[in-house]
Structure formats: structure tokens, C-alpha cells
Amino acid sequence: MSDNNSHKDSFEYVNPDLVDNILSQYPDKRSATLPLLHLAQTQEGYISNAVVDTVAQITETHPAEVMDCASFYTMFYLRVQGRYILQVCQTLSCSLNGADALVDHITDRYGIGPGETTPDGKFTLMKVECLGSCGTAPVVQINNDYHEGLSKEILDELLESLQ
Amino acid sequence: MPLLKIDNAELEVESGITVLQAATANRIEIPHYCYHPALETVGSCRMCIVQIEGMPKLQVSCNTFVGEAPPDKKIDEKYDMVVHTQTELVKQGRKNVLEFLLLNHPLDCPVCDQAGECFLQDYAFKFGNAHSRFEEEKRVRPSEYLGSQIVINQNRCIMCTRCVRFTRQISGTGELFVQKRGYDFKISALEDQPLDNLLAGNVTDICPVGALLSTDYIHKNRIWNLHEQPSVCQDCSVGCNINVFYQKDRIFRVSPRENHDANGYFICDIGRYGFHRFEEIERMTSPMRRDEEELTEIQWDEAIKVVAKNLSDAKEKIVFVASPFHTNETNFMLGRFQKGFFGALPLIEEEGITYPSGFSINSDRSPNHRGMNDVCPSILEDMASEIDQQNIKVMYILDDGVDRELDQEWKEILMKMDFVVVQSYALTEVAESAHIILPGLAPFEREGTVTNDQGRVQWLRPSLPLKGKARPDWRIIMEVVNTMGKQELSYSDVGEILAEMGKCFPAYEGVSLFRLGDYGLSINGKVKSS
Numbered sequence: 001m002s003d004n005n006s007h008k009d010s011f012e013y014v015n016p017d018l019v020d021n022i023l024s025q026y027p028d029k030r031s032a033t034l035p036l037l038h039l040a041q042t043q044e045g046y047i048s049n050a051v052v053d054t055v056a057q058i059t060e061t062h063p064a065e066v067m068d069c070a071s072f073y074t075m076f077y078l079r080v081q082g083r084y085i086l087q088v089c090q091t092l093s094c095s096l097n098g099a100d101a102l103v104d105h106i107t108d109r110y111g112i113g114p115g116e117t118t119p120d121g122k123f124t125l126m127k128v129e130c131l132g133s134c135g136t137a138p139v140v141q142i143n144n145d146y147h148e149g150l151s152k153e154i155l156d157e158l159l160e161s162l163q
Numbered sequence: 164m165p166l167l168k169i170d171n172a173e174l175e176v177e178s179g180i181t182v183l184q185a186a187t188a189n190r191i192e193i194p195h196y197c198y199h200p201a202l203e204t205v206g207s208c209r210m211c212i213v214q215i216e217g218m219p220k221l222q223v224s225c226n227t228f229v230g231e232a233p234p235d236k237k238i239d240e241k242y243d244m245v246v247h248t249q250t251e252l253v254k255q256g257r258k259n260v261l262e263f264l265l266l267n268h269p270l271d272c273p274v275c276d277q278a279g280e281c282f283l284q285d286y287a288f289k290f291g292n293a294h295s296r297f298e299e300e301k302r303v304r305p306s307e308y309l310g311s312q313i314v315i316n317q318n319r320c321i322m323c324t325r326c327v328r329f330t331r332q333i334s335g336t337g338e339l340f341v342q343k344r345g346y347d348f349k350i351s352a353l354e355d356q357p358l359d360n361l362l363a364g365n366v367t368d369i370c371p372v373g374a375l376l377s378t379d380y381i382h383k384n385r386i387w388n389l390h391e392q393p394s395v396c397q398d399c400s401v402g403c404n405i406n407v408f409y410q411k412d413r414i415f416r417v418s419p420r421e422n423h424d425a426n427g428y429f430i431c432d433i434g435r436y437g438f439h440r441f442e443e444i445e446r447m448t449s450p451m452r453r454d455e456e457e458l459t460e461i462q463w464d465e466a467i468k469v470v471a472k473n474l475s476d477a478k479e480k481i482v483f484v485a486s487p488f489h490t491n492e493t494n495f496m497l498g499r500f501q502k503g504f505f506g507a508l509p510l511i512e513e514e515g516i517t518y519p520s521g522f523s524i525n526s527d528r529s530p531n532h533r534g535m536n537d538v539c540p541s542i543l544e545d546m547a548s549e550i551d552q553q554n555i556k557v558m559y560i561l562d563d564g565v566d567r568e569l570d571q572e573w574k575e576i577l578m579k580m581d582f583v584v585v586q587s588y589a590l591t592e593v594a595e596s597a598h599i600i601l602p603g604l605a606p607f608e609r610e611g612t613v614t615n616d617q618g619r620v621q622w623l624r625p626s627l628p629l630k631g632k633a634r635p636d637w638r639i640i641m642e643v644v645n646t647m648g649k650q651e652l653s654y655s656d657v658g659e660i661l662a663e664m665g666k667c668f669p670a671y672e673g674v675s676l677f678r679l680g681d682y683g684l685s686i687n688g689k690v691k692s693s
Contacts, residue, residue: 049354049355062330062331062336062337063337063353063356064327064330064331064337064338064339064340064353064356065331065337065340067340067342067351067353068327068340068341068342071340071341071342071343071344072341072343072344
């Protein structure tokens with residue numbers, strides 16, 4: 001993930017081979033919009049206007065069509081996010097097992113509400129729907145990793161271990 | 164061809180068209196929002212649902228195609244498809260759809276500019292419930308500018324996405340998109356690319372509700388106070404069909420009128436907002452004579468006498484300057500001055516644009532260049548040298564109007580003249596060099612026919628009353644010709660001139676205002692007279 005100040009005017013994929021590979025999997029280029037956006041987000045951390053323009057160019061569509069798609073899915077971030085995205089599950093099991101308390105705890109600790117990022121760009125807090133790990137509620141997904149059966153204390157330890 | 168039954172009507176339709184198209188073509192009303200014949204079908208509003216026999220659920224008629232059924236599957240042994248649009252199930256379905264579309268609608272018809280021509284209003288009245296069961300708080304969102312002249316009222320939007328599809332398929336500029344989804348979705352323009360193309364105004368016409376509004380018309384008037392006059396746009400040689408909405412002596416709005424032989428469904432913003440440039444100009448409302456450097460008002464009788472005398476004295480040493488901005492009839496009348504030379508000012512050309520959909524704005528910005536050439540006796544190619552050779556000192560000019568900027572060559576030509584008559588509606592550069600100015604009519608006051616670049620003759624109809632002592636241009640010429648004494652013309656309206664024109668120019672034979680109607684006639688294929 002890149003740092004917070006990367007407002008670049010242009011965007012290029014670091015690995016053009018991956019782009020070609022994605023394009024080769026679809027009968028028409030427009031269909032590659034979603035995977036190309038995913039690839040760009042892994043590289044940049046979010047979908048900037050420059051990313052939209054680049055994807056539109058590759059898929060031969062209007063930037064507005066790419067924005068259609070990018071703004072539709074909540075997992076595409078249209079703003080710069082923290083290095084660690086704390087995704088607290090809100091669905092039934094987690095909720096019953098104290099997910100709300102975890103959200104409040106993070107809010108108290110870092111002064112950020114859901115959808116907000118700490119000023120140092122380290123953490124972004126998000127409420128998300130079912131992460132599919134109801135048996136080990138409550139669950140927090142940090143970037144691509146699940147952290148299960150959390151309490152405030154374990155969460156604190158976890159957060160401190162993150163650099 | 165498949166045999167289709169819609170309610171009680173038996174229709175034989177082409178295979179492959181949709182149920183909605185078949186119904187519309189046969190004047191059976193199926194309410195719809197997102198479907199627009201010029202745009203790709205998406206079937207998202209669900210308003211056009213109908214019941215089709217053999218299909219388990221209500222179907223969207225805009226995206227259900229009519230085809231041939233195998234012999235053993237035919238209904239009543241002859242119909243390929245049987246559609247019901249008036250059953251209880253359909254009626255209830257429409258009510259439900261409308262209830263959803265109106266969930267967050269502010270019901271602000273009294274202050275909405277679309278009221279009176281709003282499909283949400285019409286259909287809710289005709290097909291909807293009087294009440295909503297929605298008791299929660301409505302979603303309220305601020306209005307936004309999508310472009311410099313387009314405002315969106317997000318609360319009234321029903322997300323039919325006609326505007327979005329327009330920017331992608333018709334203008335090809337792609338400024339608009341649907342942002343987010345579900346309860347949060349809304350129409351947005353890209354941050355760095357506002358909706359400012361030359362076709363942008365059309366989104367306000369295709370918007371079936373009061374969401375997209377033009378800042379030019381917003382809160383100016385109510386549609387039921389305005390008169391609607393079908394006419395033709397005069398801002399380029401495409402000759403787009405328009406409706407002019409006016410009240411008393413003021414135009415409030417110009418909107419496109421469907422004509423597949425001219426403009427299709429749309430017009431450009433040059434034509435849409437072009438009427439404003441005639442509002443501020445100082446109009447010529449009385450004949451004027453130049454005494455020394457001053458222009459003084461004179462009476463019509465006197466003006467015509469002076470003009471007639473000077474023209475008679477000049478014998479054949481006169482140039483009559485025709486205008487591609489004037490109607491065929493006016494230019495034809497100019498040809499009734501039988502002795503003299505005929506010329507025209509150089510074409511006004513600007514950048515022409517053709518959009519991906521085929522809609523184009525021509526570089527020739529005069530409405531009637533083709534017509535002028537058709538009905539005027541041979542127009543000199545090189546007028547300047549002819550004037551020198553023949554030592555011509557008298558000129559009679561039909562003024563192009565406020566769009567004309569004179570070039571140096573023309574300024575010099577006009578300087579050389581001893582006597583210049585200009586027929587104009589404003590004190591233009593040309594009129595400033597006149598010895599006599601005869602006040603004619605401005606573009607939205609004129610009546611007559613114009614011929615577009617494709618050879619389509621169309622009826623230009625007036626929407627504004629005459630101003631002051633101004634007279635129709637063809638009548639002024641007729642009076643001058645009569646006063647000169649060699650001929651006695653007695654046309655009482657443009658229709659009679661048109662009939663006379665048909666006798667002189669075979670291409671226009673048989674063309675009458677009645678036959679032109681709203682959509683015009685093509686004169687291609689007829690022999691063009693020289």
C-alpha cells in the first residue's frame with residue numbers, strides 16, 4: 001500500500017504482463033474492468049482518477065463507465081485509505097458477540113469513526129457485512145487477514161503489533 | 164410476419180420488434196420511463212410491464228421481442244403472442260412500480276418546472292395510487308450542477324439513466340455516470356469533465372421527470388402559459404425541427420421536434436439557446452434614411468418611393484444581394500427585380516461537428532444556402548470584379564443579420580456605392596452603410612420555407628409578432644417592385660409566392676405549405692432548374 005500523499009496525475013501498472021493476462025481472459029476488453037480495478041487497487045491502495053482514466057483507456061470505454069463500476073462496489077476505495085484497513089464485521093453473530101463494542105473501542109482509541117482514517121494514515125476503520133466466519137465471532141479483517149474471537153484486550157495487542 | 168394481439172387489437176408486425184414498439188406504432192399506450200427510441204434499451208424502470216399469455220410473470224414490454232411461434236404453440240390457433248395491458252394484474256403492477264418510484268419524491272409539482280409535461284405526474288395521475296404507504300422520512304439531497312447549464316434535482320430523479328446513455332451513445336462524450344448503488348445512487352458528472360458538450364441541453368428534454376433542468380428555463384415560466392409553435396432551427400444548414408415556446412413577444416424555450424428526415428430526436432445547444440441573441444439587439448422598427456451622417460426615421464411610402472426611383476434610374480446597373488438567412492420566398496421575390504445582377508455575401512462558416520450517433524452540426528451556419536441558390540437567378544461567383552467591370556453604383560441588400568461580420572473587401576465595395584438599400588431587422592454593419600434601411604423581420608418573426616443542405620424544404624413558421632412598423636421582407640420587395648411600375652405583383656401570403664415559385668423552378672413544383680406540414684418535403688430527385 002502506498003503512502004497517503006500519493007496524488008499522482010498519471011497511473012501505470014507496474015506489471016504490464018498481468019494486465020495482458022487479464023485482458024486475454026475475456027472476449028471483450030470492457031469485461032476486464034473489474035479485475036483491472038482490483039489490480040490497480042492492490043498497487044495504489046485506492047482508485048484514483050488517474051487509475052480510472054488508465055483503465056478506461058485500456059478497456060476502450062469512457063472514464064464515466066469505469067466510475068460507474070468503481071463507485072458501485074464498496075470494496076473499491078475512491079479515497080486514500082490507511083495502511084491498515086480495520087474491517088469490523090457487523091452481522092448477526094459478531095454483533096451479538098460485541099462487534100459494536102470493538103468499533104467504539106477503536107473510535108475511542110484513535111479518534112476515528114467508521115469510514116475515517118487516522119491523521120498519520122495508519123488506520124482506516126470500516127463496518128462491513130458478514131465476513132463468513134460466524135463460528136469465531138467477533139471477527140475483524142485487517143487488510144487481507146482475519147482475526148477471530150476478539151476481545152478489546154486481544155484487539156489492543158494486535159493493533160500495537162502493527163507497524 | 165407474426166400476428167400479435169394487444170388487448171383487442173390484432174396487429175401484424177415485423178419479427179424482432181419489441182412489444183412496446185408494436186404498441187406505440189399502433190397507438191396503444193404503454194407507460195414507460197427508461198425506454199427511449201434513440202437509446203439502447205435497459206429495462207430498468209419496470210413501468211412498461213405487461214401480461215403476456217404463456218409467460219409466468221409480468222414482462223417488460225420494452226425488452227420483450229415479438230417473434231413467430233411454431234404452429235402447434237400458437238394461441239387460439241393463430242396468434243404468435245397475446246399481450247394484455249389493461250388487466251388487474253398489470254394495473255396493480257404499475258401502481259406498485261409508481262409507488263416505489265415516488266418513495267423519495269418530494270411531490271413538489273407546484274414549484275417544479277417539469278409540471279405539465281412530466282411523465283411521473285401524468286402516469287401517477289393515470290395509473291398510480293393517490294396515496295403512498297411510505298411513512299418514513301424521505302431521502303433529501305441537494306441539487307447539483309452537472310454542467311454550466313444543466314442542474315439536477317436529485318430528489319426527483321427516478322434513475323432511468325436516459326441521460327447517462329445519451330452521453331455515451333449520442334454525444335459520445337461520456338460525462339455522466341451512476342454513482343454508488345441502492346439507496347445512495349445518483350447521477351453524477353466526472354469531477355474533471357462537466358456536462359458541457361454542445362448537445363448537453365438534450366438531456367433536459369429526454370429526462371422524463373423534473374430532475375434535469377436547464378438553467379436557461381428554470382423558474383422562468385410554466386409550460387401551460389406558453390404557446391408551442393412547430394418551426395425550423397435557423398442556425399445551420401441541417402434545418403433541425405424545433406418547437407418554439409413563447410408567450411406574447413418573448414421566447415422562453417426552444418426544444419427539439421422529432422423528424423427522422425432532418426435531425427432525428429435532438430438539437431444542439433447553439434440552436435437551443437440561439438434565440439437569446441435576438442433579444443438584446445436594437446431592432447429596426449421604422450424605415451430610415453441617411454441624411455449626411457445621421458439616420459432619420461421616414462415613412463414607408465416615402466422610403467419605398469425613394470428606393471423605387473433610385474433603382475429605376477440605375478437601369479440595369481444594380482446588384483441585388485440575396486441572403487442564405489432569408490426564406491426561399493424572400494429570395495425568390497428578390498428575383499422579381501428582373502433587371503440587374505444578383506450576388507450574395509460570402510458563406511458564414513464555422514467548425515462543423517459530427518457526433519458518433521450521426522447527429523451533426525454543419526459548418527455552413529446559414530439555414531437556407533441551398534434554397535437561395537435554387538430560387539435566385541444566377542448568383543455571381545465573383546461579385547467584386549463584376550461590380551468594377553460594370554461600374555455598378557447601386558446595391559439592394561437582403562441583410563444576413565447579426566451574425567454577419569463584414570470583411571475588408573466588402574467594406575470597400577460598400578464604400579464605392581452611391582446608393583445602398585438594406586433590408587434588415589437591426590443596425591448591423593451592413594445596415595450602417597445603407598442610404599435607406601427598410602425594416603424587415605427577425606428570424607423568429609419570419610414565415611416562409613427554407614431548404615436544408617439535403618434538399619428538404621421545410622416550413623419556417625413565425626412565433627413572435629411583428630415589431631413596430633417592420634414588414635415581412637417579401638412584402639417590402641413586392642411594394643418596391645410595384646412602385647417601380649413595370650410589374651403588378653399581388654401576393655397576399657407566402658403560400659401564393661410558393662405556388663408562383665413552383666411555376667418558375669420545377670424542383671419546387673407542387674410544394675405547398677399544406678404539403679410541407681410539420682415535416683417538410685424532399686426536392687431531391689427532381690430536376691434542379693438553373
